[in-house]
Amino acid sequence: MQREPHVLGTYGRAPIDIVRGEGSYLFDADGRRYIDFCAGIATCCLGHAYPGLVATISEQAGRLMHCSNLYGIPQQEELAQLIVRDVVGLDGQVFFCNSGAEANDGIIKVARRFGHRRPAADGSPRYEVITFLKGFHGRTLGSMSATGQTKIQVEFDPLLVGFKYVEYNNTGALREAVNERTCGILLEAVQGEGGVNPATPEFMRAVAEICREKDLLFMLDEVQCGFARCGRMMGWQAICPELRPDLISCAKGLGGGFPMGCFWVSRRAMDEKGTPLCSIMDPGSHGSTFGGTPLACAASLTVVHELVEQNLAERAERLGREIKETVTSWNIPCVNTVRGLGLLRGVALNPDVMKTPEGTTPAAHLNNLCRENGLLACPAGPNTLRLIPALNIPDDVLAEGLTRLQTALQESLA
Ligand SMILES: Cc1ncc(COP(=O)(O)O)c(C=O)c1O
The missing domain is CATH 3.40.640.10 (Type I PLP-dependent aspartate aminotransferase-like (Major domain))
Known part of the structure; x- marks a missing residue:
């Protein structure tokens, strides 16, 4: 992707441009749809373009x-x-x-x-x-x-x-x-x-x-x-x-x-x-x-x-437990453990059984594989992949995102 040379280069960015969001989906400039397990780095807790929030902002901006x-x-x-x-x-x-x-x-x-x-x-x-x-x-x-x-x-x-x-x-x-x-x-x-x-x-x-x-x-x-x-x-x-x-x-x-x-x-x-x-x-x-x-x-x-x-704290607790149980149940050798609480989860990786290209970290490599499979997540340090979706992510979208994660984890194995 051609980047404009005028934005200071302080970020290592993924090679996609995000142009639209809806709930727990993000869309890139080519129209590809991703499941969002990053949520603006644990920020978009109600998902993207949440109607009540859009209405509030539009109304208040007009006043x-x-x-x-x-x-x-x-x-x-x-x-x-x-x-x-x-x-x-x-x-x-x-x-x-x-x-x-x-x-x-x-x-x-x-x-x-x-x-x-x-x-x-x-x-x-x-x-x-x-x-x-x-x-x-x-x-x-x-x-x-x-x-x-x-x-x-x-x-x-x-x-x-x-x-x-x-x-x-x-x-x-x-x-x-x-x-x-x-x-x-x-x-x-x-x-x-x-x-x-x-x-x-x-x-x-x-x-x-x-x-x-x-x-x-x-x-x-x-x-x-x-x-x-x-x-x-x-x-x-x-x-x-x-x-x-x-x-x-x-x-x-x-x-x-x-x-x-x-x-x-x-x-x-x-x-x-x-x-x-x-x-x-x-x-x-x-x-x-x-x-x-x-x-x-x-x-x-x-x-x-x-x-x-909506008691989204309780929902975060339940969904977080489901993530931990599901990822653990796969028994994929590169997963050491699933850490965290609620919907702040980290998949701790075992680099020894992964095929990680030179010049990248296991977490960054797995994150790239997730993206190629239509899932956006976020590394936390060299050996942990962070899963921090919106707190109102629908159950079926969460399940589909986890399936994509499973595929990426398997692809990351040596
Ligand atoms: C725990 C914690 N404190 C502070 C910050 C900094 O927040 P901001 O990027 O909004 O300045 C972050 C950002 O990731 C964070 O995770």
């Missing part, structure tokens, strides 16, 4: 798209209330932005401000945030610096200071990493980009406990695993629903394909005087021209209402 945060925006109030009540389920306040990376930059700022208000014993601010190897938090300078993967940081140093990367699911290493400069611990309940690795319940509980013991903020990146994807409204709720995070970053599924991000800050008391944590972000402390436009909030309101009313 008011953008007016700035200089004025009250009723849709923000309504959406924040819905997120607090029906998604997070814990009292707090929400800041709206446009992407996952921005949401993470936002919670890192909150953590740093907290470190000033709750300084170290010598009175100097605490500023270090502990994050995890194989985690992913985004591509802005802040979120990239928070990401425990050197491959995305090459030649962008010096990075933002104040991050320490620790092995995921390793409580001992985490305890050792905490020092007098630490102000927070940031993790994904299920690492998406890093290979679909869920946190163990023991580890999640240990994170919360260490945060409580050492007066640290318990920070969750729910960008990929949130919004019903993992079988509950938030990823952490599918693992340890009793835990009480302090900060949560969100994006992807929140907008169902419309660019939208947010972060939630708990209202819990952060000191002896009972100062609410969320109150430390006062007027002037943060902002965004496009954050929480009437259009983006209207779109998100429709998405979140649909997730709740």
